Amino acid sequence: MSYKNILLMGKSGSGKSSMRNMIFSNYSAIDTRRLGATIDVERTQIRLLNNLNLSLMDCGGQDSYMLNYIKAGSTKLNNAELLIYVFDIEGTQPKDFEIFNLILNTLKNLSPRCKIFLLVHKMDLVNEEEREKVFLDFYVGVKSSSNLKFFLDQNNVQCAQTSIWDESLYKAWSQIVGSLIPETQALQKHLKNLGNIVSAEFIMIFETSTFLKIATHPNSLPKDEQADLDSITQRVSGIIKNYKKSVEKISARFRSLTLYANSKSIYLDNLTDNMVIMIVIPDSKIEKDINKSTTVKISEEKYVQDVIKRARKTFEKLDFSGKK
Amino acid sequence: MSYSDEDESLQYNSSGSNHNNDAATVILMGRRRSGKSSILEAVFHKMKPWESVYIESTAKPEVLNVASLININLMELPGQIDYVDPEYDNSQMFRQTGAIIYVIDAQDEYYGAVRNLIRVVEKAYMENPNIRVEVLVHKIDGLSEEFRDDTVRDIKDRTSEMLYDGGLESFAGIDFYQTSIYDQSIYEVLSKIISRLIPELPSLEHLLDNFVQHSAIEKAFICDLKSKLYFVTDSSPLDSKIYEVCAELIDLSIDLDSLLGGNHDDDSSSLEGSITEGAITDGESTPKQKRLRCVSKLSSGIKLYLHEVLKDLCLIAFIRDDGIGADDSATLAVLDYNAAIFRKGLERIFHDRL
Ligand SMILES: Nc1nc2c(ncn2[C@@H]2O[C@H](COP(=O)(O)OP(=O)(O)OP(=O)(O)O)[C@@H](O)[C@H]2O)c(=O)[nH]1
Ligand SMILES: Nc1nc2c(ncn2[C@@H]2O[C@H](COP(=O)(O)OP(=O)(O)OP(=O)(O)O)[C@@H](O)[C@H]2O)c(=O)[nH]1
Ligand SMILES: [Mg+2]
Ligand SMILES: [Mg+2]
Numbered sequence: 001m002s003y004k005n006i007l008l009m010g011k012s013g014s015g016k017s018s019m020r021n022m023i024f025s026n027y028s029a030i031d032t033r034r035l036g037a038t039i040d041v042e043r044t045q046i047r048l049l050n051n052l053n054l055s056l057m058d059c060g061g062q063d064s065y066m067l068n069y070i071k072a073g074s075t076k077l078n079n080a081e082l083l084i085y086v087f088d089i090e091g092t093q094p095k096d097f098e099i100f101n102l103i104l105n106t107l108k109n110l111s112p113r114c115k116i117f118l119l120v121h122k123m124d125l126v127n128e129e130e131r132e133k134v135f136l137d138f139y140v141g142v143k144s145s146s147n148l149k150f151f152l153d154q155n156n157v158q159c160a161q162t163s164i165w166d167e168s169l170y171k172a173w174s175q176i177v178g179s180l181i182p183e184t185q186a187l188q189k190h191l192k193n194l195g196n197i198v199s200a201e202f203i204m205i206f207e208t209s210t211f212l213k214i215a216t217h218p219n220s221l222p223k224d225e226q227a228d229l230d231s232i233t234q235r236v237s238g239i240i241k242n243y244k245k246s247v248e249k250i251s252a253r254f255r256s257l258t259l260y261a262n263s264k265s266i267y268l269d270n271l272t273d274n275m276v277i278m279i280v281i282p283d284s285k286i287e288k289d290i291n292k293s294t295t296v297k298i299s300e301e302k303y304v305q306d307v308i309k310r311a312r313k314t315f316e317k318l319d320f321s322g323k324k
Numbered sequence: 325m326s327y328s329d330e331d332e333s334l335q336y337n338s339s340g341s342n343h344n345n346d347a348a349t350v351i352l353m354g355r356r357r358s359g360k361s362s363i364l365e366a367v368f369h370k371m372k373p374w375e376s377v378y379i380e381s382t383a384k385p386e387v388l389n390v391a392s393l394i395n396i397n398l399m400e401l402p403g404q405i406d407y408v409d410p411e412y413d414n415s416q417m418f419r420q421t422g423a424i425i426y427v428i429d430a431q432d433e434y435y436g437a438v439r440n441l442i443r444v445v446e447k448a449y450m451e452n453p454n455i456r457v458e459v460l461v462h463k464i465d466g467l468s469e470e471f472r473d474d475t476v477r478d479i480k481d482r483t484s485e486m487l488y489d490g491g492l493e494s495f496a497g498i499d500f501y502q503t504s505i506y507d508q509s510i511y512e513v514l515s516k517i518i519s520r521l522i523p524e525l526p527s528l529e530h531l532l533d534n535f536v537q538h539s540a541i542e543k544a545f546i547c548d549l550k551s552k553l554y555f556v557t558d559s560s561p562l563d564s565k566i567y568e569v570c571a572e573l574i575d576l577s578i579d580l581d582s583l584l585g586g587n588h589d590d591d592s593s594s595l596e597g598s599i600t601e602g603a604i605t606d607g608e609s610t611p612k613q614k615r616l617r618c619v620s621k622l623s624s625g626i627k628l629y630l631h632e633v634l635k636d637l638c639l640i641a642f643i644r645d646d647g648i649g650a651d652d653s654a655t656l657a658v659l660d661y662n663a664a665i666f667r668k669g670l671e672r673i674f675h676d677r678l
Contacts, residue, residue: 029374030465030506124374165374232583239579243620246572250565252622259618261581280584302653 003045003055004180005079009069009103010086011096012037012061015121018164019086020044020058023173023210026245029164040065041076048177048207049214049274049320066099070106077103080111084176086119089126089138097145104147115156117176118142124163135161167234170241174213174234181320184215190314191217194279198307201264204233204278205271211241214275236278240268258301267304272316279304347395348521349420353444354427355437356381356403359462359505363427364388364398366505367514367551373505392548393555393637394522408443418451422521426459430475430502431466438479442486449495457498458517459483465504476500508568515553515567522555524673531669532558535639538662543642545570546670549578549616550636570640573628577618619656627652629659633667 008016018032024046038060046054059069059076069076085100107114118139126134139159142148151157158179160172178184187205195203195217203217213233244254257268263283271277281300352360362376368388382402390396401407407414418424426444428437441459448455461476480500487493501513519525532544536558543566545554552571615632622628625645632638641659 165372235583236580239576243569243572243576246565246569247622250569250626252624252626255621255623257576257618257620259577259580259616261577261584261616264584266580266584 003053004081006054006056006180007059007077007080007083008056008086009059009066009083010061010119010121011066011088011092011099012063013091014061014086014088015164016058016061016086017042019119019121019162019169019173020056022164022169023212024056026248028242028245032164037062047274048210049181050272050316050318052181052320054180063099066103070102077107077110080107080114082115082117082176082180083107084117084119086121087138087142089120089122089134097142100142101145101147104145104151108147108150112150113154113156114151115179116148116151116158117172117179118157118159119172120159120161122163123161123168124165131161167231167238170212170237171230171234173210174237177207177210177212177214181214187215187315187318188217190311190318191215194307194311198279198281198304201280201282202229203280204236206237206240206276206278208270208274208276211237211244211276213237240276265300265304267301267308269305269308271308271312275315277308277311279308347389347391347397348422349397349399350423350425350517350521351417351421352398352400352425352427353407354403354460354462355429355440358403358427358429358432358437360400360403360427361386362505363460363462363503363510363514364400367510367553368398376505390551393528393546394518396518396521408440408447414447415451418448418455421448421452421455423456423458423517424448425517426457427462428459428479429463430461430472431463434479435482438482438486441483442490445487445495445498446490446492449492455497456517456520458513459498459500460503460510460513461500462503462510464502464509465506472502476502508564508571511552511571512562512564512567515555518553519555519557525556527673528556528670529559531666531673532556534669535641535662535666536560540643540645541641542566542644543570545640546633547571547574547638547640548636549574549632549638554640566642570628570630570642573618573620573630573640574638577616577630581616621652627655629656631660631663633663633670639663639666 008020010016015032017035017038018027018029020042021027021032021035022029024044038058040060042058042060044056044058046056048054057076059065068074083103085103087096104116120135120138123131123135142159143152148157158175160168160175162168162172191203191205194200200217204213205215206212207214216229216233240254247254255270257266259266265281265283267277267279267281269277281304352363354360359376361379361382362371362373365371365376365379366373368390381404382400383404384402386400386402388398388400390398407417424444426441428434428441441457445457448457459479461479464472464475467475483498483500484493487495487498501509501516503510503513522528528546532546535541536544543560543562544558545567546556547554547570552574554567554570557567615635616630616638617632618628618630620628627641627643627645629641629643630638631640643655643659645655
């Protein structure tokens with residue numbers, strides 16, 4: 001089985017292991033206080049979708065380790081698909097940029113096609129009003145790192161601000177995972193179909209173990225509506241993750257949820273082994289539509305469940321390996 | 325249901341009964357920075373636990389009114405002021421209090437706090453022998469698991485020793501709990517403390533016991549949707565983890581509803597208001613203001629059922645189905661039916677109160 005190598009780097013204490021454990025091991029933010037410094041490299045193998053396999057390397061960030069990774073003969077930076085580099089917004093010194101630059105220099109030689117994701121982290125420590133500006137200023141500063149240019153020129157650099165204390169963490173990691181899924185057009189087409197069948201206001205697909213967003217329908221909206229939908233998606237992701245976690249404490253697993261709210265019905269269900277689907281339907285919309293074409297009055301819930309059941313086969317066949 | 329903050333001086337009317345506002349009073353005490361304000365903010369104003377670091381020290385007594393299944397005034401007495409100073413006349417205060425919640429910071433040196441607690445108990449007991457003192461060994465999240473029980477035991481032992489020395493060994497109205505605003509423990513403990521003050525508790529418990537019996541439910545709660553506190557649970561033993569899942573389901577339902585569910589007309593209609601409305605329409609909710617209903621299925625046949633039976637008050641049932649292949653829609657229909665009966669029972673109890 002082939003794995004995509006993902007490097008998680010940054011100076012010691014910047015928050016790499018905190019993120020890894022929150023996204024992939026069910027830690028809550030407060031649990032991260034217990035983490036000690038990572039010794040050398042901790043490798044986690046993650047199977048995200050049917051055939052998307054990742055090998056995540058959480059690289060201890062103490063200077064001596066960092067200098068080891070770039071020593072001649074070290075293979076840590078070989079064959080990297082993606083480098084996630086974490087900067088602590090409060091504790092970054094000129095020396096840290098130098099090390100960053102050295103890493104990039106080695107990466108350029110060993111993995112020239114590597115994508116780079118910069119995370120400006122611990123943004124909760126910055127006053128809320130100043131966050132956007134502090135973030136942009138920081139990014140401008142990082143961009144001037146001489147060795148980043150090579151990757152910037154290939155359009156392979158992305159940057160996001162994060163904090164373990166809000167949903168920005170999920171947002172950034174959804175983007176990261178999104179950038180690793182090669183082909184989502186097929187997925188989008190199926191979602192659109194599904195959306196029409198159940199008259200959904202929107203549909204969201206999450207990865208089962210991490211609850212990161214994989215896709216939404218509609219997938220493009222006017223800019224401000226899109227921003228709203230994105231922020232809703234991330235918050236939903238965080239909320240359901242919490243619920244899943246508490247459910248695991250009674251040795252159970254989450255299966256499905258149906259919520260009748262003020263003017264919407266919300267359905268959450270497993271779509272495949274790796275995907276959870278959430279469908280939001282405006283009140284009694286379906287019943288009207290169904291009754292136009294059929295004489296039998298089917299309850300909305302039953303109808304949606306049937307539609308999801310039928311969709312399963314289609315979605316199980318989706319290939320995420322990137323092979324054409 | 326409404327929460328309102330209002331400053332209130334410590335002037336109490338001497339008759340001891342105020343008919344316009346016969347709310348039960350709970351006093352929160354404890355040394356500076358022990359976490360009193362944080363507890364109230366986290367539970368009743370949805371403050372995120374980590375945001376509590378910005379809370380400023382409280383300067384004067386503050387009252388938070390919670391009006392729901394029970395009307396209750398939660399009063400924080402700031403740690404800055406010594407309320408058991410002999411100079412200070414606090415006899416009225418203790419006489420009218422249903423319970424004292426004494427908060428001790430488990431991460432700090434606590435001998436001083438225990439000494440202060442003893443003075444509070446002595447004074448309060450003198451004024452009101454029926455008073456309950458609930459000691460929260462708080463910020464327990466900062467202690468590693470193996471020290472938690474030891475710390476509580478130590479505090480407990482010291483307290484009983486000193487009570488003994490003060491000739492108060494017969495005082496039985498004191499209990500100790502571990503709490504933290506970083507998990508559900510504070511919700512569970514506050515629920516226990518507050519539910520004891522509900523006058524109709526026995527009949528409500530009976531109502532829930534009936535509900536549980538008829539619907540093959542493992543555990544049922546009546547919860548406040550806004551704070552997640554449970555006011556009543558059936559008489560079977562409580563497993564904290566099950567309450568935690570139920571509380572998490574409330575969060576999920578409320579958050580999904582507010583994110584996706586469209587607009588609520590957020591009037592401040594009180595519990596009384598919604599009961600009368602319910603009585604008039606004979607249990608049918610008006611079409612505009614649909615009440616929340618949520619069903620979640622878990623592995624091994626577990627189901628969670630949440631139904632808002634009165635405004636902001638929900639019935640939650642934890643169901644463990646071992647009946648293989650039991651018909652879900654039939655189970656749910658039975659639940660809905662019993663929830664409606666339950667709601668009627670609830671309304672009857674409160675009509676008697678009004
Ligand atoms: N305020 C704040 N603290 C954070 C955040 N993320 C992580 N931390 C804290 O930072 C500390 C160090 O985090 P780690 O994840 O162990 O750091 P690391 O990058 O893995 O360090 P090494 O393993 O030594 O390279 C922990 O105490 C975390 O609680 C954040 O977003 N905000
Ligand atoms: N780790 C942890 N910290 C807490 C907890 N509860 C409160 N704190 C912290 O304790 C500090 C003091 O909290 P306050 O709520 O202001 O204390 P207080 O008892 O109201 O203090 P006064 O108003 O001065 O009497 C804050 O920094 C909170 O963040 C908890 O459960 N765990
Ligand atoms: Mg680490
Ligand atoms: Mg205070």
